Amino acid sequence: MKLLNDSVVFSFSRSNDPAVYVDVPAEVEVETKDCFSNQLCSPEDRMEQLDWDKTNPATGPIYVNGAEAGDTLKVTVNKIKLAQQGVACCLEGEGVLGHRINGSHTKIIQVEDGIAHFATGIDIPVNTMIGVIGVAPEGDPVNAGTPGRHGGNMDNTMITEGAVLYFPVAKEGALLALGDVHAVMGDGEIGVSGLEIPAEVSLTIELIKGRQYEYPVLENNESFSVIVSKPTVDEAVIRATELMHDFLTERSDLPDTDVVMLMSLAGNLQICQVVDPEKTVRFVFPKAYMGRAEF
Numbered sequence: 001m002k003l004l005n006d007s008v009v010f011s012f013s014r015s016n017d018p019a020v021y022v023d024v025p026a027e028v029e030v031e032t033k034d035c036f037s038n039q040l041c042s043p044e045d046r047m048e049q050l051d052w053d054k055t056n057p058a059t060g061p062i063y064v065n066g067a068e069a070g071d072t073l074k075v076t077v078n079k080i081k082l083a084q085q086g087v088a089c090c091l092e093g094e095g096v097l098g099h100r101i102n103g104s105h106t107k108i109i110q111v112e113d114g115i116a117h118f119a120t121g122i123d124i125p126v127n128t129m130i131g132v133i134g135v136a137p138e139g140d141p142v143n144a145g146t147p148g149r150h151g152g153n154m155d156n157t158m159i160t161e162g163a164v165l166y167f168p169v170a171k172e173g174a175l176l177a178l179g180d181v182h183a184v185m186g187d188g189e190i191g192v193s194g195l196e197i198p199a200e201v202s203l204t205i206e207l208i209k210g211r212q213y214e215y216p217v218l219e220n221n222e223s224f225s226v227i228v229s230k231p232t233v234d235e236a237v238i239r240a241t242e243l244m245h246d247f248l249t250e251r252s253d254l255p256d257t258d259v260v261m262l263m264s265l266a267g268n269l270q271i272c273q274v275v276d277p278e279k280t281v282r283f284v285f286p287k288a289y290m291g292r293a294e295f
């Protein structure tokens with residue numbers, strides 16, 4: 001099934017009308033616009049002219065038949081196919097270095113054969129990832145530029161081909177939506193933009209009934225991670241670490257305090273992004289040292 005990018009939402013909301021209904025397991029192809037709704041296509045296109053109401057479009061929502069609050073939506077990212085051109089930008093007052101920028105700056109970047117041509121002599125291998133992906137939240141609508149327990153704008157470089165995401169379903173149908181693909185982005189996304197690019201994403205959607213985690217969890221071949229967003233990095237660090245401690249304790253026969261030591265020796269606390277309205281970190285732990293390495 002294919003979902004076109006003319007079905008977009010700009011917030012994750014319980015009251016969004018579904019664009020499509022699917023039965024699990026579902027194979028879905030989703031077209032995504034870039035985070036500016038493809039408004040910046042040439043170096044002359046200025047950020048000052050942007051219609052900010054059209055930023056962070058998320059294609060969807062996909063209504064998953066049978067999903068109810070309390071369940072977990074399991075989403076596998078099979079493939080991300082990029083357009084041939086993306087855009088990077090920076091803007092006065094925005095991001096960690098916003099105080100060093102005058103005006104706005106846009107760079108159109110060609111992407112071919114897995115390489116982003118940033119400048120002469122600076123070719124960056126792509127690390128294709130999904131910036132915005134999530135489900136309807138528990139409470140009020142959350143604009144698609146903000147991350148949270150529902151997922152959303154997590155800007156996590158690990159949401160790439162092969163990643164499996166587990167989202168806490170808060171509303172019947174789950175209402176999955178996604179967008180904001182990056183051809184490449186550094187951890188932190190310090191200048192508020194990755195290499196923003198339209199894409200086509202292939203997903204498998206499954207459902208786990210009757211249990212869920214407080215925040216999204218990511219699994220890949222090597223590790224599990226918990227992805228937590230909070231108003232400050234410090235708060236996100238504490239909750240991500242607590243939740244990974246719970247996650248590991250539930251899946252291990254070790255005493256709680258051994259799990260603390262093991263996390264301190266072999267776990268990695270990493271930054272996803274520090275530039276969105278809430279900051280996102282992940283606690284990554286290798287499957288090899290887990291008792292039961294399953295969600």
Ligand code: CA
Pocket residue numbers: 035131132153155180
């Ligand atoms: Ca983003």
Ligand code: ZN
Pocket residue numbers: 035131180181182193194196
């Ligand atoms: Zn983006």
